[in-house]
Amino acid sequence: MITLHQFPPALGLPNASPFCLKLELYLRMANLPYRNAYTLELHKAPKGKLPWIDDGGVALADSGLIIDYLKRKYGDPLDGDLSPLQRAQGLAITRLVEEHLYWTVLHDRWISEAGWALTGPGFFGGMPWPLRAIVPIVARRGIRAELRGHGMGRHTPEQIHALGTADVDALAELLGDQPYFLGAQATSVDAVAGAFLANILMVPLETPVKVAAAGHANLVAYCRRVAQRYFPEGYSPR
Numbered sequence: 001m002i003t004l005h006q007f008p009p010a011l012g013l014p015n016a017s018p019f020c021l022k023l024e025l026y027l028r029m030a031n032l033p034y035r036n037a038y039t040l041e042l043h044k045a046p047k048g049k050l051p052w053i054d055d056g057g058v059a060l061a062d063s064g065l066i067i068d069y070l071k072r073k074y075g076d077p078l079d080g081d082l083s084p085l086q087r088a089q090g091l092a093i094t095r096l097v098e099e100h101l102y103w104t105v106l107h108d109r110w111i112s113e114a115g116w117a118l119t120g121p122g123f124f125g126g127m128p129w130p131l132r133a134i135v136p137i138v139a140r141r142g143i144r145a146e147l148r149g150h151g152m153g154r155h156t157p158e159q160i161h162a163l164g165t166a167d168v169d170a171l172a173e174l175l176g177d178q179p180y181f182l183g184a185q186a187t188s189v190d191a192v193a194g195a196f197l198a199n200i201l202m203v204p205l206e207t208p209v210k211v212a213a214a215g216h217a218n219l220v221a222y223c224r225r226v227a228q229r230y231f232p233e234g235y236s237p238r
């Protein structure tokens with residue numbers, strides 16, 4: 001049995017970490033049995049980040065590398081029939097979402113005061129005193145440094161929102177009127193897009209990027225479609 005180590009549910013989602021939700025969505029889309037192990041113990045993760053999995057004693061980190069491993073070990077029911085062009089499209093969408101849009105989400109959650117008022121208590125509120133007072137400050141300082149290192153954190157909020165808006169506009173165009181990003185059936189890129197869009201559209205944080213995404217009826221319907229099909233119990237915390 002695969003054990004999925006991930007953050008506990010937060011912000012009204014099964015996971016407020018888009019990478020954790022991506023992997024849980026993938027496991028459900030691929031019909032792979034798993035059990036959740038909720039944790040905040042990043043030091044136990046093989047690469048110091050969540051999610052990671054334990055599969056019969058094999059510990060693996062990084063959602064993308066884990067999916068590659070799962071495909072090799074258990075087969076590839078989602079992407080097996082994709083053409084080379086579709087694979088390239090899936091990779092390009094994944095990179096757009098994970099390596100660019102993600103950083104705008106990080107800014108809005110951790111740096112903007114409105115975001116921090118929600119995510120600070122949402123992520124750390126369950127910690128015992130005095131950790132609850134110290135850990136958020138240290139974590140926020142770390143995220144600020146990561147944002148500056150990436151480069152996104154050097155832009156003004158207006159520039160960051162324009163960049164994120166361009167990303168969601170592009171996603172809406174790429175999705176068009178298809179049910180899923182690469183056609184009629186969900187593929188692994190839908191675990192990525194479904195998780196990241198839910199983390200924008202389905203959390204109670206009003207941002208310009210969320211407003212832009214909410215302006216695309218196809219993205220809103222897509223988010224609901226993924227949620228209803230793969231989390232029929234609902235996206236509310238369990």
Ligand SMILES: N[C@@H](CCC(=O)N[C@@H](CS)C(=O)NCC(=O)O)C(=O)O
Pocket residue numbers: 017018019020042048049050051061062063064
């Ligand atoms: N490339 C990794 C990214 C994972 C990641 O960035 N996880 C974040 C949460 S969204 C994390 O664990 N952050 C804690 C930290 O960096 O200390 C993946 O795909 O799994």
